[in-house]
Each structure stands twice: as structure tokens, then as C-alpha cells.
Amino acid sequence: MTPANGVPAAAEVSPPPEAESVVDAFRRQVEELASKADVLERRVSEVVDFYDGKKPGSGGRKAGGGSRGGHSRGMPDLMRQFGAILREITSDKLAWPFLKPVDVVALQLDDYHTIISEPMDFSTIEKKMEGKDGTKYNSIREICSDVRLIFTNAMKYNDEQNEIHLMAKTLLEKFEEKWVHFLPKVESEEKRQKEESKDAAPTNTSREASIAKIAKDTDEELNAINKQLEELRKMVVQRCRKMTTDEKRKLGAGLCHLPPDDLSKALEIVAQENPSFQTKAEEVDLDMDAQSETTLWRLKFFVREALERQANVASGKVDENAKRKREICNALAKTASKRIKRQP
Numbered sequence: 001m002t003p004a005n006g007v008p009a010a011a012e013v014s015p016p017p018e019a020e021s022v023v024d025a026f027r028r029q030v031e032e033l034a035s036k037a038d039v040l041e042r043r044v045s046e047v048v049d050f051y052d053g054k055k056p057g058s059g060g061r062k063a064g065g066g067s068r069g070g071h072s073r074g075m076p077d078l079m080r081q082f083g084a085i086l087r088e089i090t091s092d093k094l095a096w097p098f099l100k101p102v103d104v105v106a107l108q109l110d111d112y113h114t115i116i117s118e119p120m121d122f123s124t125i126e127k128k129m130e131g132k133d134g135t136k137y138n139s140i141r142e143i144c145s146d147v148r149l150i151f152t153n154a155m156k157y158n159d160e161q162n163e164i165h166l167m168a169k170t171l172l173e174k175f176e177e178k179w180v181h182f183l184p185k186v187e188s189e190e191k192r193q194k195e196e197s198k199d200a201a202p203t204n205t206s207r208e209a210s211i212a213k214i215a216k217d218t219d220e221e222l223n224a225i226n227k228q229l230e231e232l233r234k235m236v237v238q239r240c241r242k243m244t245t246d247e248k249r250k251l252g253a254g255l256c257h258l259p260p261d262d263l264s265k266a267l268e269i270v271a272q273e274n275p276s277f278q279t280k281a282e283e284v285d286l287d288m289d290a291q292s293e294t295t296l297w298r299l300k301f302f303v304r305e306a307l308e309r310q311a312n313v314a315s316g317k318v319d320e321n322a323k324r325k326r327e328i329c330n331a332l333a334k335t336a337s338k339r340i341k342r343q344p
Helices: 019-053 074-090 122-130 140-157 163-199 207-238 245-256 260-273 293-315 320-342
Strands: none
Touching (some): 019 163, 019 207, 074 122, 074 140, 074 163, 122 140, 140 163, 245 293
């Protein structure tokens, strides 16, 4: 039997599921992130409207009696149901490597904490669900995020042919399937809580303090979404095949057709993996053969989207809803890029 998250597999492993199921899993995660982005957009609008109303000459704004409700009666019941899902996942015969923290010393995984910045396992999740060690989850979505982190960590650290990688991928797909069926219950309870909070009696908490909390919570959730987007991007790029010479040629031609703003963004993608690359030079010499596969595929995805957007604008057929979501994603990606550049 292979040690957890680090030693190559010695036994035969069944082949991975069909590619369609993997694509569906990615699609579900992207749709959930888009849904979260919509919620955060509404929160940001609420915060902006409040502080705009406080500006001199704005006519003022009455501080409404905002309410702050605790967990409703339905949430503990949902927690129990979600706990049953976790027990089903952890009782699977493939789950044993993920039940406890990775023992990097015993397994001699010297580079583990260099590659994995936020380790996670099911015993840690259980402690947080029980409120041990002074930590506790505030929502089921937070638990869901940590479950995903367990499997994405294992897939990130181990290559695609490794037994642990395949076990993590299989369990992640099983979990995503169960989450899709469970999510409507979570959304229904969240909606009910929101409606209850509107009808609740005002508390001593001022409207401004409430808005400040919304802003803080929104910032934390944006950080979490940025992290998930980065993990998803890495997982998608890792699955891409090696780019052919003809594809590199077409990519170079596509770059030449980008408007200046999009071309600058494309060059920043190159610079992220090659800090010495000069993006501000008057004339840039970009050698496609010298770029990593990760950079090439990120450029391909970016160029394709930019050219499609350019064509839609030219034809006057831009879908406003799609444009709005794209702007949100671009803003999130820009924030993530700035954080990456600030890291030592």
C-alpha cells in the first residue's frame, strides 16, 4: 500500500474516469464561483451605496435598523445532513490517505510545505466542525471549500499517474456529484435566513458597523475565490497536452491581432513565470519555443477569449450579462496577480 500523498504507486490502479466527468466537475466549480461572484457584487454595491450616501452634499442617508441573525433552526439540521455526506466520502476505500494530516517527516516529503501552502485533511475538518482548537466553520460552504482543498492539494503534489493523485481525483468527483444535489438545500436555507434577518428586531449594532462587517467578510470571501480560481487554473493547465508547432505559430499570429491593452495583459502572463521578461520594452521578442507549456496554454486561452470579445464588439452582439461576469472574473484575476507579484 502506498504512503499518503507522496510515494509513487506500486500497485495497479484503475484508469481515471472519462474526460467528460472531469470537465463536468470543473464546470460545476466554475458555475459555483460565478454564483459567489454575483453575491459578492451585490454586497459591494451595498457598501458603495452606503458610503456614497455619507458623502457631503449627497442628501444624507438614514442609518437603517439592520438586523443580524444567528444560525437558524434549519442550519444545524443541514450540518447533520452534510456530515452524513462527509462520512460517506471518508468511509470510501480510497479515502485512507486523506483522513489524517500528511506526515511529511515519516514520508520524507521535504518539499511538501513548499508546494502545498495550506495543508488540509478530514480530521482537521472534523475538529473545526466541532469547534475544537478555538476554530469553527461559519457555513457549510466553508466546509465544502476545505474538502475540495484536501483533494486539490493531493492532485497538485502528485503527478497524474500517481496512485494518490488518481484516488483524490475520483473522490473529488464523487463529492462534487453529491454537492450538486445538496446545494439547493443550502441555498434555500440561506434565503430563508436572509428573509428572517430582514424581519428581525433591530439590534444595538449600528448600520455603519454592519456595513463594515459586510466589507470585511466580502474581502475574505474574495481571497477565498481568488485561491480557488488559481487552483482551478493550475489543474486545467496541468491537463493540457503539449502544444504543437502549428498551434504556437497560430498563437503568435493571434497575439499580433490583440489591441494594446490586451497585448499588455498577455505579456504580463509571460512575465509571471519569467520575471526577467521585459513587458514595457518598445519592441518585444517573444520566443514561443522558450515558453513553458503552462504559459503557452494560458496565453492560448487568453488570446482566444480576447479575440472573441473583439469580434463580438465589432458585430454589436455583446451579451451584457456575459460581459458583466467577465469583468468580475478579470477583476478577481487582476487582484490575484497583484498578490502573486507582492509575494517574496
